[in-house]
Amino acid sequence: MLRYCLRRLLLAIPTLLAISVVIFILLAIAPGNPLGELANNPAVTPEVRENLKRSLGLDAPVHVRYFKWLWSLARGNLGYSFNSRSSVNELIWQRLPTTLWVIGLGYLLSLLLAIPLGVLSAIKRRSWIDRLVTTLAFMGFSLPTFFTGLIFILVFSVQLGWLPFIYSSTLEVRSWSDFGQLVRQSIMPVCVLALFQMAVLMRFMRASVLEELPQGYVQTAYAKGVAQPRVIAIHILRNAAIPVVTMVALDIPSLCTGSLVVEQVFRIPGIGALLVDAINRSDTPVVMAISFIYAVLVVLFNLIADLLYAWLDPRVRL
Secondary structure (H helix, E strand, O other): OHHHHHHHHHHHHHHHHHHHHHHHHHHHHOOOOOOOHHHHOOOOOHHHHHHHHHHHOOOOOHHHHHHHHHHHHHOOOOOEOOOOOOEHHHHHHHHHHHHHHHHHHHHHHHHHHHHHHHHHHHHOOOOHHHHHHHHHHHHHHHOOHHHHHHHHHHHHHHHOOOOOOOOOOOOOOOOHHHHHHHHHHHHHHHHHHHHHHHHHHHHHHHHHHHHHOOOHHHHHHHHOOOOHHHHHHHHHHHHHHHHHHHHHHHHOHHHHHOOHHHHHHOOOOOHHHHHHHHHHOOOHHHHHHHHHHHHHHHHHHHHHHHHHHHHHOOOOOO
Protein backbone atom coordinates (compact mmCIF):
# COMPACT_ATOMS: atom_id res chain seq x y z
CA MET A 1 0.00 0.00 0.00
CA LEU A 2 2.76 2.45 0.95
CA ARG A 3 4.78 1.66 -2.18
CA TYR A 4 1.68 2.16 -4.30
CA CYS A 5 0.99 5.57 -2.73
CA LEU A 6 4.59 6.68 -3.22
CA ARG A 7 4.57 5.51 -6.83
CA ARG A 8 1.34 7.37 -7.56
CA LEU A 9 2.62 10.52 -5.87
CA LEU A 10 5.83 10.39 -7.91
CA LEU A 11 3.81 9.97 -11.11
CA ALA A 12 1.65 12.93 -10.07
CA ILE A 13 4.65 15.32 -10.14
CA PRO A 14 5.19 15.30 -13.93
CA THR A 15 1.41 15.35 -14.43
CA LEU A 16 1.05 18.50 -12.34
CA LEU A 17 4.05 20.10 -14.03
CA ALA A 18 2.50 19.48 -17.44
CA ILE A 19 -0.82 20.91 -16.25
CA SER A 20 0.91 24.00 -14.86
CA VAL A 21 2.76 24.58 -18.17
CA VAL A 22 -0.48 24.35 -20.16
CA ILE A 23 -2.34 26.71 -17.81
CA PHE A 24 0.53 29.22 -17.75
CA ILE A 25 0.84 29.31 -21.56
CA LEU A 26 -2.93 29.69 -22.01
CA LEU A 27 -3.00 32.59 -19.57
CA ALA A 28 0.01 34.19 -21.25
CA ILE A 29 -1.60 34.16 -24.71
CA ALA A 30 -5.12 34.96 -23.49
CA PRO A 31 -6.54 38.38 -24.46
CA GLY A 32 -6.60 41.09 -21.84
CA ASN A 33 -4.10 43.37 -20.19
CA PRO A 34 -3.11 42.98 -16.52
CA LEU A 35 -2.56 46.73 -16.34
CA GLY A 36 -6.32 47.23 -16.65
CA GLU A 37 -7.44 50.81 -17.18
CA LEU A 38 -3.85 52.05 -17.18
CA ALA A 39 -3.23 50.26 -20.47
CA ASN A 40 -5.81 52.41 -22.31
CA ASN A 41 -5.48 55.62 -20.32
CA PRO A 42 -3.96 58.32 -22.57
CA ALA A 43 -2.69 60.19 -19.51
CA VAL A 44 -0.30 57.33 -18.71
CA THR A 45 2.92 57.67 -20.66
CA PRO A 46 4.59 54.70 -22.38
CA GLU A 47 7.51 55.02 -19.96
CA VAL A 48 5.18 54.56 -16.99
CA ARG A 49 3.58 51.54 -18.65
CA GLU A 50 6.97 49.96 -19.25
CA ASN A 51 7.98 50.58 -15.64
CA LEU A 52 4.74 48.95 -14.47
CA LYS A 53 5.34 45.94 -16.71
CA ARG A 54 8.89 45.66 -15.39
CA SER A 55 7.71 45.86 -11.78
CA LEU A 56 5.16 43.09 -12.43
CA GLY A 57 7.68 40.95 -14.30
CA LEU A 58 5.67 41.10 -17.53
CA ASP A 59 8.65 42.24 -19.62
CA ALA A 60 10.36 38.84 -19.32
CA PRO A 61 9.77 35.97 -21.80
CA VAL A 62 7.06 33.44 -20.98
CA HIS A 63 9.48 30.63 -20.08
CA VAL A 64 11.39 32.89 -17.70
CA ARG A 65 8.18 33.98 -15.98
CA TYR A 66 7.07 30.37 -15.68
CA PHE A 67 10.26 29.23 -14.01
CA LYS A 68 10.08 32.20 -11.63
CA TRP A 69 6.54 31.17 -10.72
CA LEU A 70 7.62 27.55 -10.29
CA TRP A 71 10.46 28.58 -7.98
CA SER A 72 8.08 30.68 -5.90
CA LEU A 73 5.64 27.77 -5.76
CA ALA A 74 8.38 25.47 -4.47
CA ARG A 75 8.84 27.92 -1.57
CA GLY A 76 5.11 28.02 -0.84
CA ASN A 77 4.56 31.45 -2.41
CA LEU A 78 1.78 31.72 -5.02
CA GLY A 79 2.79 35.23 -6.03
CA TYR A 80 1.09 38.61 -5.77
CA SER A 81 -2.08 39.91 -7.36
CA PHE A 82 -1.55 42.35 -10.23
CA ASN A 83 -4.58 44.41 -9.19
CA SER A 84 -4.63 44.49 -5.39
CA ARG A 85 -0.87 43.90 -4.95
CA SER A 86 -1.84 41.53 -2.13
CA SER A 87 -0.36 38.10 -1.62
CA VAL A 88 -2.32 35.41 -3.47
CA ASN A 89 -1.90 33.17 -0.43
CA GLU A 90 -3.69 35.73 1.74
CA LEU A 91 -6.47 36.27 -0.82
CA ILE A 92 -7.20 32.54 -0.98
CA TRP A 93 -7.09 32.05 2.79
CA GLN A 94 -9.49 34.97 3.25
CA ARG A 95 -12.06 33.40 0.90
CA LEU A 96 -11.56 29.73 1.80
CA PRO A 97 -13.64 29.62 5.05
CA THR A 98 -16.70 31.05 3.31
CA THR A 99 -16.37 28.61 0.41
CA LEU A 100 -15.91 25.61 2.71
CA TRP A 101 -18.89 26.66 4.83
CA VAL A 102 -21.39 27.11 1.98
CA ILE A 103 -20.14 24.57 -0.57
CA GLY A 104 -19.22 22.04 2.12
CA LEU A 105 -22.65 22.19 3.77
CA GLY A 106 -24.34 21.86 0.38
CA TYR A 107 -22.32 18.80 -0.52
CA LEU A 108 -22.76 17.20 2.90
CA LEU A 109 -26.52 17.69 2.68
CA SER A 110 -26.58 16.18 -0.80
CA LEU A 111 -24.72 13.08 0.44
CA LEU A 112 -27.04 12.65 3.42
CA LEU A 113 -30.06 12.77 1.11
CA ALA A 114 -28.73 11.03 -2.01
CA ILE A 115 -27.51 7.78 -0.45
CA PRO A 116 -30.70 6.76 1.41
CA LEU A 117 -32.98 8.02 -1.38
CA GLY A 118 -30.96 6.20 -4.03
CA VAL A 119 -31.09 2.95 -2.03
CA LEU A 120 -34.80 3.37 -1.33
CA SER A 121 -35.51 4.04 -5.01
CA ALA A 122 -33.67 0.87 -6.02
CA ILE A 123 -35.30 -1.31 -3.36
CA LYS A 124 -38.78 0.02 -4.26
CA ARG A 125 -38.17 -0.18 -7.99
CA ARG A 126 -41.15 0.72 -10.21
CA SER A 127 -43.22 1.79 -7.21
CA TRP A 128 -44.64 5.25 -6.61
CA ILE A 129 -41.68 5.96 -4.31
CA ASP A 130 -39.26 5.17 -7.12
CA ARG A 131 -41.18 7.39 -9.54
CA LEU A 132 -41.29 10.25 -7.05
CA VAL A 133 -37.57 10.04 -6.27
CA THR A 134 -36.67 9.70 -9.96
CA THR A 135 -38.80 12.74 -10.84
CA LEU A 136 -37.10 14.74 -8.11
CA ALA A 137 -33.69 13.63 -9.39
CA PHE A 138 -34.46 14.59 -12.99
CA MET A 139 -35.78 17.98 -11.89
CA GLY A 140 -32.67 18.69 -9.84
CA PHE A 141 -30.36 17.51 -12.61
CA SER A 142 -32.07 19.28 -15.51
CA LEU A 143 -32.53 22.68 -13.85
CA PRO A 144 -29.29 24.72 -13.89
CA THR A 145 -28.16 26.13 -10.57
CA PHE A 146 -28.48 29.76 -11.71
CA PHE A 147 -32.14 29.18 -12.61
CA THR A 148 -32.87 27.37 -9.34
CA GLY A 149 -31.10 30.13 -7.42
CA LEU A 150 -33.21 32.83 -9.08
CA ILE A 151 -36.40 30.87 -8.32
CA PHE A 152 -35.36 30.57 -4.67
CA ILE A 153 -34.67 34.31 -4.50
CA LEU A 154 -38.02 35.20 -6.08
CA VAL A 155 -39.99 32.90 -3.77
CA PHE A 156 -38.23 33.05 -0.41
CA SER A 157 -36.75 36.56 -0.56
CA VAL A 158 -38.92 38.72 -2.80
CA GLN A 159 -42.37 37.15 -2.28
CA LEU A 160 -42.18 35.72 1.24
CA GLY A 161 -39.33 37.81 2.67
CA TRP A 162 -38.07 34.91 4.77
CA LEU A 163 -34.41 34.82 3.74
CA PRO A 164 -31.81 37.38 2.60
CA PHE A 165 -30.90 37.06 -1.07
CA ILE A 166 -27.41 38.57 -0.77
CA TYR A 167 -24.72 36.90 1.29
CA SER A 168 -23.22 39.43 3.71
CA SER A 169 -19.43 39.41 3.53
CA THR A 170 -19.05 41.72 6.55
CA LEU A 171 -20.93 39.52 9.03
CA GLU A 172 -18.79 38.49 12.02
CA VAL A 173 -20.06 35.67 14.21
CA ARG A 174 -19.70 36.86 17.81
CA SER A 175 -22.97 35.63 19.29
CA TRP A 176 -25.72 33.10 18.71
CA SER A 177 -27.82 35.72 16.94
CA ASP A 178 -24.96 36.34 14.50
CA PHE A 179 -24.66 32.60 13.93
CA GLY A 180 -28.41 32.41 13.27
CA GLN A 181 -28.06 35.18 10.71
CA LEU A 182 -25.18 33.30 9.10
CA VAL A 183 -27.34 30.18 8.85
CA ARG A 184 -30.28 32.14 7.39
CA GLN A 185 -28.18 33.66 4.63
CA SER A 186 -26.63 30.27 3.84
CA ILE A 187 -29.88 28.31 3.51
CA MET A 188 -30.68 29.19 -0.11
CA PRO A 189 -27.21 28.66 -1.66
CA VAL A 190 -26.77 25.44 0.33
CA CYS A 191 -30.15 24.10 -0.83
CA VAL A 192 -29.48 25.05 -4.46
CA LEU A 193 -26.16 23.21 -4.43
CA ALA A 194 -27.59 20.23 -2.54
CA LEU A 195 -30.50 19.85 -4.99
CA PHE A 196 -28.19 19.60 -8.00
CA GLN A 197 -25.53 17.38 -6.40
CA MET A 198 -28.14 15.15 -4.77
CA ALA A 199 -29.77 14.46 -8.14
CA VAL A 200 -26.50 13.29 -9.70
CA LEU A 201 -25.38 11.17 -6.74
CA MET A 202 -28.84 9.68 -6.23
CA ARG A 203 -29.01 8.37 -9.80
CA PHE A 204 -25.56 6.83 -9.48
CA MET A 205 -26.50 5.25 -6.15
CA ARG A 206 -29.74 3.83 -7.54
CA ALA A 207 -28.01 2.32 -10.58
CA SER A 208 -25.25 0.79 -8.43
CA VAL A 209 -27.70 -0.80 -5.99
CA LEU A 210 -29.79 -2.19 -8.86
CA GLU A 211 -26.69 -3.91 -10.23
CA GLU A 212 -25.97 -5.55 -6.87
CA LEU A 213 -29.50 -6.71 -5.97
CA PRO A 214 -29.60 -9.77 -8.31
CA GLN A 215 -26.08 -10.90 -7.39
CA GLY A 216 -25.66 -14.36 -5.87
CA TYR A 217 -24.19 -13.19 -2.57
CA VAL A 218 -27.25 -11.01 -1.94
CA GLN A 219 -29.66 -13.84 -2.69
CA THR A 220 -27.62 -16.14 -0.44
CA ALA A 221 -27.81 -13.64 2.41
CA TYR A 222 -31.61 -13.44 2.02
CA ALA A 223 -31.81 -17.25 1.89
CA LYS A 224 -29.96 -17.47 5.19
CA GLY A 225 -32.62 -15.31 6.79
CA VAL A 226 -30.53 -12.15 7.13
CA ALA A 227 -32.75 -9.11 7.65
CA GLN A 228 -33.04 -6.69 4.73
CA PRO A 229 -31.48 -3.67 6.54
CA ARG A 230 -28.44 -5.78 7.41
CA VAL A 231 -28.14 -7.09 3.84
CA ILE A 232 -28.27 -3.54 2.50
CA ALA A 233 -25.85 -2.07 5.03
CA ILE A 234 -23.23 -4.84 5.03
CA HIS A 235 -23.45 -6.53 1.64
CA ILE A 236 -24.99 -4.19 -0.91
CA LEU A 237 -23.79 -0.72 0.10
CA ARG A 238 -20.14 -1.65 0.32
CA ASN A 239 -20.04 -2.86 -3.29
CA ALA A 240 -22.49 -0.30 -4.64
CA ALA A 241 -20.44 2.56 -3.18
CA ILE A 242 -17.48 2.08 -5.55
CA PRO A 243 -18.90 4.12 -8.51
CA VAL A 244 -20.22 6.71 -6.06
CA VAL A 245 -16.75 7.05 -4.51
CA THR A 246 -15.43 8.05 -7.94
CA MET A 247 -18.08 10.75 -8.24
CA VAL A 248 -17.39 12.08 -4.76
CA ALA A 249 -13.62 12.07 -5.33
CA LEU A 250 -14.04 14.18 -8.46
CA ASP A 251 -16.48 16.56 -6.76
CA ILE A 252 -14.64 17.18 -3.49
CA PRO A 253 -12.00 19.49 -5.06
CA SER A 254 -14.84 21.88 -5.84
CA LEU A 255 -15.34 22.30 -2.07
CA CYS A 256 -12.06 24.23 -1.98
CA THR A 257 -12.36 26.04 -5.30
CA GLY A 258 -16.00 27.04 -4.95
CA SER A 259 -19.08 27.01 -7.14
CA LEU A 260 -18.75 29.75 -9.74
CA VAL A 261 -22.45 30.05 -10.57
CA VAL A 262 -23.91 29.90 -7.06
CA GLU A 263 -21.35 32.32 -5.66
CA GLN A 264 -22.19 34.78 -8.42
CA VAL A 265 -25.97 34.45 -8.00
CA PHE A 266 -25.96 34.97 -4.22
CA ARG A 267 -22.91 37.30 -4.15
CA ILE A 268 -20.95 34.93 -1.92
CA PRO A 269 -17.37 36.18 -1.39
CA GLY A 270 -15.80 32.77 -1.98
CA ILE A 271 -12.95 31.49 -4.09
CA GLY A 272 -15.24 31.02 -7.10
CA ALA A 273 -16.11 34.72 -7.03
CA LEU A 274 -12.42 35.54 -6.62
CA LEU A 275 -11.61 33.46 -9.72
CA VAL A 276 -14.29 35.15 -11.83
CA ASP A 277 -13.10 38.59 -10.76
CA ALA A 278 -9.47 37.65 -11.48
CA ILE A 279 -10.40 36.42 -14.98
CA ASN A 280 -12.26 39.65 -15.74
CA ARG A 281 -9.27 41.70 -14.59
CA SER A 282 -6.65 39.45 -16.28
CA ASP A 283 -5.10 38.89 -12.87
CA THR A 284 -2.88 36.01 -13.98
CA PRO A 285 -1.29 35.06 -10.61
CA VAL A 286 -4.70 34.56 -8.96
CA VAL A 287 -6.13 32.57 -11.87
CA MET A 288 -2.98 30.47 -12.08
CA ALA A 289 -2.98 29.72 -8.35
CA ILE A 290 -6.64 28.67 -8.13
CA SER A 291 -6.44 26.56 -11.29
CA PHE A 292 -3.30 24.79 -10.08
CA ILE A 293 -4.78 24.16 -6.62
CA TYR A 294 -7.78 22.54 -8.30
CA ALA A 295 -5.48 20.31 -10.37
CA VAL A 296 -3.58 19.24 -7.24
CA LEU A 297 -6.81 18.39 -5.42
CA VAL A 298 -8.12 16.35 -8.36
CA VAL A 299 -4.93 14.27 -8.50
CA LEU A 300 -4.88 13.83 -4.72
CA PHE A 301 -8.50 12.75 -4.38
CA ASN A 302 -8.21 10.36 -7.29
CA LEU A 303 -5.45 8.64 -5.33
CA ILE A 304 -7.69 8.55 -2.24
CA ALA A 305 -10.50 7.05 -4.35
CA ASP A 306 -8.19 4.29 -5.59
CA LEU A 307 -7.24 3.46 -2.00
CA LEU A 308 -10.90 3.36 -1.00
CA TYR A 309 -11.63 0.89 -3.80
CA ALA A 310 -9.32 -1.66 -2.21
CA TRP A 311 -10.92 -1.14 1.20
CA LEU A 312 -14.49 -1.39 -0.10
CA ASP A 313 -13.89 -4.39 -2.35
CA PRO A 314 -11.08 -6.81 -1.34
CA ARG A 315 -11.07 -8.15 -4.92
CA VAL A 316 -9.49 -4.87 -6.02
CA ARG A 317 -5.72 -5.11 -5.74
CA LEU A 318 -3.56 -2.04 -5.94
